[in-house]
Amino acid sequence: MKAEAVIGLVSVSDRASQGVYEDRGLPALEAWLSRALVSPWRAEKRLIPDERPVIERTLIELADELGCCLVFTTGGTGPAPRDVTPEATLAVGEKELPGFGEEMRRIGLRFVPTAILSRQVAVIRGRTLIVNLPGQPKSIQETLEGLRDADGKVIHAGIFAAIPYAIDLIGGPYLETDPAVVAAFRPKSAVKPSQG
Numbered sequence: 664m665k666a667e668a669v670i671g672l673v674s675v676s677d678r679a680s681q682g683v684y685e686d687r688g689l690p691a692l693e694a695w696l697s698r699a700l701v702s703p704w705r706a707e708k709r710l711i712p713d714e715r716p717v718i719e720r721t722l723i724e725l726a727d728e729l730g731c732c733l734v735f736t737t738g739g740t741g742p743a744p745r746d747v748t749p750e751a752t753l754a755v756g757e758k759e760l761p762g763f764g765e766e767m768r769r770i771g772l773r774f775v776p777t778a779i780l781s782r783q784v785a786v787i788r789g790r791t792l793i794v795n796l797p798g799q800p801k802s803i804q805e806t807l808e809g810l811r812d813a814d815g816k817v818i819h820a821g822i823f824a825a826i827p828y829a830i831d832l833i834g835g836p837y838l839e840t841d842p843a844v845v846a847a848f849r850p851k852s853a854v855k856p857s858q859g
């Protein structure tokens with residue numbers, strides 16, 4: 664029996680959390696992960712305002728109490744006064760993984776010049792990897808899956824390719840992906856035979 668991965672999905676948006684507009688962040692995250700993951704998983708979802716203490720409490724609850732191996736936030740990464748998701752994430756993290764922030768901006772720049780405005784980070788807290796994504800719902804697929812050419816060939820890999828091995832390294836469940844959506848990369852010595 665494969666262990667079920669618990670994945671935290673956190674939409675950080677003042678207006679969606681107040682009902683000004685419908686949240687499209689959580690559905691976009693859940694839909695993309697449902698396509699990408701072939702190993703068992705379930706989501707713990709939270710829709711919260713851009714309030715640093717609320718973001719920190721939510722991340723701590725998902726990591727420490729609910730045992731999420733992975734948490735994605737969406738929203739609040741820009742330069743506006745109320746954008747504080749990266750500060751909250753760094754405050755609860757024990758180690759930063761700067762490569763994720765760098766690469767997520769690089770991928771974003773393939774789609775929009777304003778990707779440079781995102782201050783998104785990724786951190787480890789205990790056995791949890793926490794990754795910030797921008798608030799624009801389309802940025803979720805762009806960042807996680809990467810860029811394809813007109814024939815569907817990947818021309819800039821998305822960051823999800825590195826996430827299953829990152830989770831192996833922090834002692835989490837073995838995540839398997841559908842290579843048609845995103846091919847997970849692991850060193851040969853870390854690949855387990857598929858149990859079907």
Ligand SMILES: Nc1ncnc2c1ncn2[C@@H]1O[C@H](COP(=O)(O)OP(=O)(O)OP(=O)(O)O)[C@@H](O)[C@H]1O
Pocket residue numbers: 674675676677678679684685686687688689713738739740741743797798799800
């Ligand atoms: N959760 C969401 N659901 C739907 N659309 C969103 C969501 N978050 C952001 N967007 C869209 O992406 C745009 C940029 O996101 P950004 O996080 O900068 O929003 P914002 O202007 O800070 O407002 P808010 O925090 O109230 O969503 C928004 O103007 C909105 O059109």
Ligand SMILES: Nc1nc2c(c(=O)[nH]1)N[C@H]1C(S)=C(S)[C@@H](COP(=O)(O)O)O[C@H]1N2
Pocket residue numbers: 737738739740741742746770771772774775777778779780781782796797798799801802803805806
């Ligand atoms: N891949 C990708 N990255 C992106 C975008 C996008 O559309 N696609 N939008 C950018 C924009 S317009 C902004 S302002 C910043 C910060 O967005 P946030 O405050 O909603 O997190 O993310 C950027 N990163």
